[in-house]
Amino acid sequence: MKYIHNNLIIDHDKAYAHVSDLALLRGYGVFDFFRLVGLQPLFFDDHLERFYNSASQLRLTCPVSKEELKALILKIISINKIQNSGIRMVLTGGESPNGYSIGNPTLFVINEPINPLPENHFTEGIKLITHEYLRDIPEVKTINYLMGIYNLPKIHEQGATDQLYHWNGKISELTRSNFFIVDQNGTIATPGNGILKGINRAHVLQIAKPKYDVEEQDVHLDELKNCKEAFITGTTKKVMPVRQVDDIVIGNGTLGKVTSDLQKLFEIHIEEHLKEN
Numbered sequence: 001m002k003y004i005h006n007n008l009i010i011d012h013d014k015a016y017a018h019v020s021d022l023a024l025l026r027g028y029g030v031f032d033f034f035r036l037v038g039l040q041p042l043f044f045d046d047h048l049e050r051f052y053n054s055a056s057q058l059r060l061t062c063p064v065s066k067e068e069l070k071a072l073i074l075k076i077i078s079i080n081k082i083q084n085s086g087i088r089m090v091l092t093g094g095e096s097p098n099g100y101s102i103g104n105p106t107l108f109v110i111n112e113p114i115n116p117l118p119e120n121h122f123t124e125g126i127k128l129i130t131h132e133y134l135r136d137i138p139e140v141k142t143i144n145y146l147m148g149i150y151n152l153p154k155i156h157e158q159g160a161t162d163q164l165y166h167w168n169g170k171i172s173e174l175t176r177s178n179f180f181i182v183d184q185n186g187t188i189a190t191p192g193n194g195i196l197k198g199i200n201r202a203h204v205l206q207i208a209k210p211k212y213d214v215e216e217q218d219v220h221l222d223e224l225k226n227c228k229e230a231f232i233t234g235t236t237k238k239v240m241p242v243r244q245v246d247d248i249v250i251g252n253g254t255l256g257k258v259t260s261d262l263q264k265l266f267e268i269h270i271e272e273h274l275k276e277n
């Protein structure tokens with residue numbers, strides 16, 4: 001399998017970062033991740049844009065331009081031919097002269113298989129546990145997933161799939177997805193600040209807006225008790241219902257009407273988007 005290292009296409013078993021890389025020593029770096037439908041990248045330009053934005057926010061310069069990176073990625077996709085796989089672009093802090101200052105960032109692009117998620121997650125929903133936490137520089141897609149990985153045993157012990165982060169009573173997002181509720185009036189609300197602006201979140205907002213009342217605003221923990229539905233969005237989660245958060249059963253505790261409708265609209269939107277791009 002072929003990966004990308006800076007401006008080169010290399011064999012995956014030759015992809016190494018230096019031991020003095022700031023990503024390894026201090027967890028400093030950014031990444032982005034998108035999926036292929038068949039062999040066609042989904043929301044490619046959106047992910048490239050966010051990747052370069054994340055890099056510039058962390059003062060990291062990518063060794064290749066956006067156009068060069070796009071061409072290199074299309075090349076490895078056509079060589080590897082792994083249907084429905086994922087593409088992970090990683091930009092590290094680079095080899096650091098003193099273990100703390102930014103070096104010359106190293107770019108890696110990994111093409112990895114995506115394991116399908118259990119079908120009942122989409123048809124019945126998932127359980128979440130809450131965790132009080134604020135991600136560092138939340139609007140940037142950094143490589144720091146410390147709290148997500150650290151809490152995995154606790155999440156699994158409680159029969160949950162993931163954790164819902166909140167801070168000062170306000171919900172932000174999950175470890176790797178964005179969060180939405182549908183209130184008793186059918187209004188869809190999703191946090192607008194202190195989050196990573198998911199690409200799938202943006203596309204779901206786009207398809208929801210003509211049909212539903214949609215608000216990007218603070219969502220409080222205590223709204224969970226009275227909401228009708230809750231769902232999450234993300235690259236592999238697409239639109240996934242939430243049936244329970246801690247001890248709170250959301251709505252009827254299964255896939256709700258609005259979520260189900262958005263799942264269908266999202267599939268149509270993806271098909272149309274792929275045709276146009």
Ligand SMILES: Cc1ncc(COP(=O)(O)O)c(C=O)c1O
Pocket residue numbers: 173174175176177178195196197198199200201233234235236
């Ligand atoms: C913290 C965080 N929030 C939200 C998302 C969802 O983003 P996207 O829809 O672009 O996959 C991710 C994706 O990994 C994430 O890491």
